[in-house]
Amino acid sequence: MNAIKILVVEDEVIVAEDIAGRLKKLGYIVTATVVSGEEALEKVAEERPDLVLMDIVLKGNMDGITTAEQIRTKVDVPTVFLTAYADEKTLQRAKLTNPFGYIIKPFQQHDLRVAIEIALHRHEIEAKMRESLKASEATREWVEEKSYRQNQYISMAAHELRNPLNAILISAELLQLDRDRSNDEAQVRTLRLVNSATKKMNQLIDDMLFMGRAESGKLKSHPxxxxxxxxxxxxxxxxxxxxxxxxxxxxxxxxxxxxxxxxxxxxxxxxxxxxxxxxxxxxxxxxxxxxxxxxxxxxxxxxxxxxxxxxxxxxxxxxxxxxxxxxxxxxxxxxxxxxxxxxxxxxxxxxxxxxxxxxxxxxxxxxxxxxxxxxxxxxxxxxxxxxxxxxxxxxxxxxxxxxxxx
Known part of the structure; x- marks a missing residue:
């Protein structure tokens, strides 16, 4: 299994080095340590880490919460917050970015590992769920499209078959009613009408069968x-x-x-x-x-x-x-x-x-x-x-x- 790659975003250099050292001891790869939100966005785009450890309080124009929000909208990388602050307002802001973990400083090395593994596991499950939903949606659309096409076939067949069928029925009635009065020429014309209507019905049935086999994948080329x-x-x-x-x-x-x-x-x-x-x-x-x-x-x-x-x-x-x-x-x-x-x-x-x-x-x-x-x-x-x-x-x-x- 490939080692997990982690980006550390921490504006206190000594703290960042300490976190990086702990991560390496735990067997993780630290792709980089950066001190600002702008640098974090660049590194995420370049390195594509598996997870970001993000300090909430950062120097500069972007704090950790804003940076995490932009990461979430651009790439599918989970974020775990690191902070010494646990006030209600900060917590509510952090929730809006849908973080995968929240660690209060100071923390034990074991707590760090647990938070990272839980975050990665949750991210994997959510990714699988999204793929499953996507596949389900594709299947649903395929079923709906197939049902729509079948309804089209049925509607078109009913509509197109009705005219020649009516022509045949009317012609049959005329032949029955006028069998004694009609001359040979009139009967020939009526029979031609029956023949023409029958050919149209046969052609439509052949066309529908062809399309049905083609749509179901049963029609193959046999050169x-x-x-x-x-x-x-x-x-x-x-x-x-x-x-x-x-x-x-x-x-x-x-x-x-x-x-x-x-x-x-x-x-x-x-x-x-x-x-x-x-x-x-x-x-x-x-x-x-x-x-x-x-x-x-x-x-x-x-x-x-x-x-x-x-x-x-x-x-x-x-x-x-x-x-x-x-x-x-x-x-x-x-x-x-x-x-x-x-x-x-x-x-x-x-x-x-x-x-x-x-x-x-x-x-x-x-x-x-x-x-x-x-x-x-x-x-x-x-x-x-x-x-x-x-x-x-x-x-x-x-x-x-x-x-x-x-």
């Missing part, structure tokens, strides 16, 4: 070999089929054909970003998906964007992700994101003010961010109102072999 070009082309073909040719989906492949990635997480990233691009773009607009490979030493290429997980602003060079990199860019010609809201778009359930008339649950980009983080990547966004939005996803690139990229 496997994947043909990037085929994967992206198939995904775009599926989205184009559901898009009914209202938007042009353009694919710009890279010379990188294969990598080792989590297919499910990659699907979450690309599909959510493209669906958003379609949703917030006018009919006939173009949505492009571009793949790019980047390696260290590509000095002719400008920085992609800040790789910090918290920063969303482009054109800042950072190095949080190791090269080589797979870069995924998805660009649209849509309504854009207000500059003041770019920093909030990945927050759960957050929706920009200019999207109020467009249906959505505010989970898509949160899911994208989770999927990117789980793979050790980063995501950035550039957007201009009325012009469009460009999302850039950067993932660590792991090749199957040296032949998989040129």
């Amino acid at each position: 496997l070999p994947i043909n990037l070009v085929e994967f992206c082309q198939d995904l775009l073909d599926q989205l184009q089929l559901g898009n009914e040719a209202k938007h042009k989906l353009k694919f710009i492949p890279s010379d990188v054909t294969s990598a080792i990635l989590d297919q499910q997480l990659l699907h979450c990233i690309i599909s959510n970003l493209i669906v958003n691009a379609i949703k917030y773009s006018p009919s006939g607009g173009q949505v492009s998906l571009e793949l790019q490979y980047s390696q260290a030493g590509d000095g002719d290429k400008e920085p992609i964007f800040c790789f910090s997980r918290e920063c969303l602003f482009p054109n800042t060079q950072c190095t949080n992700i190791n090269y080589p990199l797979l870069i995924i860019r998805i660009q649209d010609e849509g309504i854009g994101i207000p500059e003041t809201e770019v920093g909030k778009i990945f927050e759960m359930f957050y929706r920009c003010k200019n999207t109020e008339k467009i249906k959505g649950n505010g989970l898509g980009l949160t899911i994208v961010k989770k999927a990117v983080d789980l793979q050790g990547g980063a995501i950035g966004c550039e957007s201009k109102i009325g012009v469009g939005t460009n999302f850039t996803v950067v993932l660590p690139y792991v090749a199957l072999s040296s032949k998989n990229h040129r």
Whole structure:
């Protein structure tokens, strides 16, 4: 066990030397003996002793009580008062500084040791109590945050599921009431409505399950070999089929054909970003998906964007992700994101003010961010109102072999 370090504050030099000598005999280390409050504050800051023995009556502008009060507010070092005075007024002033001991001069060496050990023990217990309270408070906040998020999930699920569920119920009633009078075209329209509402319900349930697993730490990345070009082309073909040719989906492949990635997480990233691009773009607009490979030493290429997980602003060079990199860019010609809201778009359930008339649950980009983080990547966004939005996803690139990229 390390020897206890003690600072002695006593303006009577002979008394200070006597106290220091007694402390050394008891096995303590005396870091210094000082005669004023100002010197005591300096030494406490420099030496960080384990305890301060403080005479109440000191020469100068600061007495021992004032000095102890300033020590208590600046550093976590216990103070034991030494004094020849024990009047009620002095005692009450001393109490206000929350001292750890009070020794009346003259004192026996044994009394000094007892006072010091009790003070140190009490200080240790209080420190542990503070740490325990801090941990308890952190746990309480975590539980409250988790409960709040769960309530959000429940409220959002109930709200979002109600509309498609009502649509299904109404459609079922219409089919039942008009089964004899309605023609085939009317029934087809009703069945389409049922199909659309069912898809929305399934998507919301999938999103909620994804977020639940991510929040609980049960969602992990499981990278496997994947043909990037085929994967992206198939995904775009599926989205184009559901898009009914209202938007042009353009694919710009890279010379990188294969990598080792989590297919499910990659699907979450690309599909959510493209669906958003379609949703917030006018009919006939173009949505492009571009793949790019980047390696260290590509000095002719400008920085992609800040790789910090918290920063969303482009054109800042950072190095949080190791090269080589797979870069995924998805660009649209849509309504854009207000500059003041770019920093909030990945927050759960957050929706920009200019999207109020467009249906959505505010989970898509949160899911994208989770999927990117789980793979050790980063995501950035550039957007201009009325012009469009460009999302850039950067993932660590792991090749199957040296032949998989040129």
